[in-house]
Amino acid sequence: KESQDVVVLHVDIFTNYHEPEIAISAVKVLEKMGFQVLVTFVDTLGRPHLSKGFLKEAKEIAHQVISEWKHYAESEFPIIGLEPSEILTAKDEFLDLCEDEYLKDAQQIAKHCYTFEEFLAVNIERIPRAKLSESVIIHQHCHSKALTKKGLSSKVLSHIGFEVNELDSGCCGMAGSFGYEKDKYDLSMEIGSQRLFPAIIEDKKRSNVCASGFSCRHQIHDGTGFKAKHISVLISEKI
Incomplete structure (x- = not known):
């Protein structure tokens, strides 16, 4: 498929272990819109750590996720999150958390991150x-x-x-x-x-x-x- 028809769906720990029907529904909706869905399971993007003040651990998580996700951004794949606080951590806090060597990749990832409703609004005609x-x-x-x-x-x-x-x-x-x-x-x-x-x-x-x-x-x-x-x-x- 063309890159514009491939999307990455981030299934966060809350969805995966508590409400998996949300991810299943999201895949169904995106496929009905004509997208090929790649599912990525990352236990956390560091939101709970940030909320409780564990910045060192949050930074380590950010570096790991940036390393894993940079090829999605390089491929121009949208990265869609189901839990707003999780995906928006990658879009916002990663840029402040990461060391300089990770910043360029973090910026590219941030440009490709969407909440589920945000991505649907951009592609509403589908x-x-x-x-x-x-x-x-x-x-x-x-x-x-x-x-x-x-x-x-x-x-x-x-x-x-x-x-x-x-x-x-x-x-x-x-x-x-x-x-x-x-x-x-x-x-x-x-x-x-x-x-x-x-x-x-x-x-x-x-x-x-x-x-x-x-x-x-x-x-x-x-x-x-x-x-x-x-x-x-x-x-x-x-x-």
């Missing part, structure tokens, strides 16, 4: 449409809000045929493992209860709920009882 009479509430991951364009999931799901409501909900309150810490739990639930939880619980349309972040989906379930779906799962069910 996504099949569906005849739907369904609505969806979207909660955008904090890393995506900071490092990608706003409204990408809305753009993609509207194209497919959903009635879209993207919440201006701020953080879900979980923030990685923050909300699981004993002394942070009450604050975590308070943050979620400000806007996110009420918007879902009080929704009279009984909409689908879409959240691309692993911790966001678990926080939504714990705070509302509703199961939020990754955008790949939501799309694969409809096209």
